Amino acid sequence: SQQGEEDPQALSIQEGENATMNCSYKTSINNLQWYRQNSGRGLVHLILIRSNEREKHSGRLRVTLDTSKKSSSLLITASRAADTASYFCATDARNTPLVFGKGTRLSVIA
Amino acid sequence: KAGVTQTPRYLIKTRGQQVTLSCSPISGHRSVSWYQQTPGQGLQFLFEYFSETQRNKGNFPGRFSGRQFSNSRSEMNVSTLELGDSALYLCASSLAWVINEQFFGPGTRLTVL
Numbered sequence: 615s616q617q618g619e620e621d622p623q624a625l626s627i628q629e630g631e632n633a634t635m636n637c638s639y640k641t642s643i644n645n646l647q648w649y650r651q652n653s654g655r656g657l658v659h660l661i662l663i664r665s666n667e668r669e670k671h672s673g674r675l676r677v678t679l680d681t682s683k684k685s686s687s688l689l690i691t692a693s694r695a696a697d698t699a700s701y702f703c704a705t706d707a708r709n710t711p712l713v714f715g716k717g718t719r720l721s722v723i724a
Numbered sequence: 725k726a727g728v729t730q731t732p733r734y735l736i737k738t739r740g741q742q743v744t745l746s747c748s749p750i751s752g753h754r755s756v757s758w759y760q761q762t763p764g765q766g767l768q769f770l771f772e773y774f775s776e777t778q779r780n781k782g783n784f785p786g787r788f789s790g791r792q793f794s795n796s797r798s799e800m801n802v803s804t805l806e807l808g809d810s811a812l813y814l815c816a817s818s819l820a821w822v823i824n825e826q827f828f829g830p831g832t833r834l835t836v837l
Contacts, residue, residue: 710780711772712769714766
């Protein structure tokens with residue numbers, strides 16, 4: 615299975631600190647995406663990085679991809695209480711649907 | 725544009741019953757995917773439809789089925805409900821198949837008693 619696995623499972627930080635979450639996967643991929651989910655609601659797409667890209671930025675988000683290690687990281691800088699959510703990585707390969715990891719639960723304490 | 729809508733939002737059923745969930749994608753989106761989310765198994769892919777054709781199916785029993793209509797709206801059906809079917813069912817739409825970002829609906833919370 616190419617299922618991604620996020621690490622850590624849970625993370626608690628103070629407002630203003632940076633949060634880093636990691637994702638590892640097992641097989642070659644075309645793309646890797648990160649999603650956020652607030653308290654059992656729908657997921658919101660954050661960023662997509664293609665297998666030939668190494669780093670991508672979007673606002674306070676920075677995503678890196680290391681295909682040799684089959685891993686990705688999501689960095690949220692200057693975190694806010696509103697960033698409290700679960701974060702999922704999702705991978706896809708040729709002719710396969712998105713496969714999600716189990717997620718990292720981030721708590722940002724004001 | 726209106727987002728992805730799912731109906732109903734909450735549903736309570738008993739074992740052995742069947743249920744139909746509905747999903748309306750964002751206007752212009754032709755791909756609709758369904759996922760089951762539980763605390764134990766996480767997000768699991770059910771199936772994906774594109775232009776009324778099922779393109780992919782996950783590892784779920786035949787009790788789980790779906791379809792897509794010509795207006796891209798999709799339904800999924802679960803027959804002979806089991807306690808383990810209690811979950812949040814999420815629908816997502818995208819412009820094309822898979823590699824684009826998926827836009828998720830708020831989900832249908834199904835409780836099987």
